[in-house]
Amino acid sequence: MDTQNNHRITVCTSCKHKGTTCRPGFELIEKLQAVIIEAGDAIAEDFEISGVACMAGCGRPCTVAYHGSRKATYLFGDIDPAQEVGDLVTFAQQYTHLHDGWCSSVDRPGKLRKSTLSRVPSAMIALETSDVRVS
Structure with missing residues (x-):
């Protein structure tokens, strides 16, 4: 796969709505996969969807991140799978x-x-030599 065109959606699978045991991340992953497959060519073939145990967005479930090589990353919260x-x-x-x-x-x-x-923002790599020491 060409890493320059790599895109991912990461969904928190630990988030719960306050006062419930509901973890909407798994439902959201399932729905996203189905809709993206249905969209076909409308979305890049290399768009991956995965879950992760925690993205520290617990106060605003369901938390979703978009990542792309050499691109800004977005983190969204309060997402309702329905x-x-x-x-x-x-x-x-x-x-x-x-x-x-x-x-x-x-x-x-x-x-x-x-x-x-x-x-x-995407990571920037410093190419300039510097005499300043970082401790």
């Missing part, structure tokens, strides 16, 4: 075409405009 799957798929379609992953909140679909927990 309501926001369409917004997540639409954002996946957008994200694949953003060369650096960067977009404004007004460009994100539906609830994702207001449920962004974080946008982390």
Whole structure:
């Protein structure tokens, strides 16, 4: 697989709604996989979906991250598997075409405009030599 075109959606599988034992991450993964398969060519072939035990978004379940090689990473919270799957798929379609992953909140679909927990720029590698020592 060409790592330059690698895209992933990571869903927290530990998040629970307060006062319940419901862990909506597993349901969300299942729904996302089905909708992305159904979308076919509308989403890049290399878009992967996986779960992770914790993304520290416990206060805002269900937490979802978008990652791409050399792209900004997004973390969204308060995602309802019954309501926001369409917004997540639409954002996946957008994200694949953003060369650096960067977009404004007004460009994100539906609830994702207001449920962004974080946008982390892609890693920058310093190529310049420096005499400054880091301790």
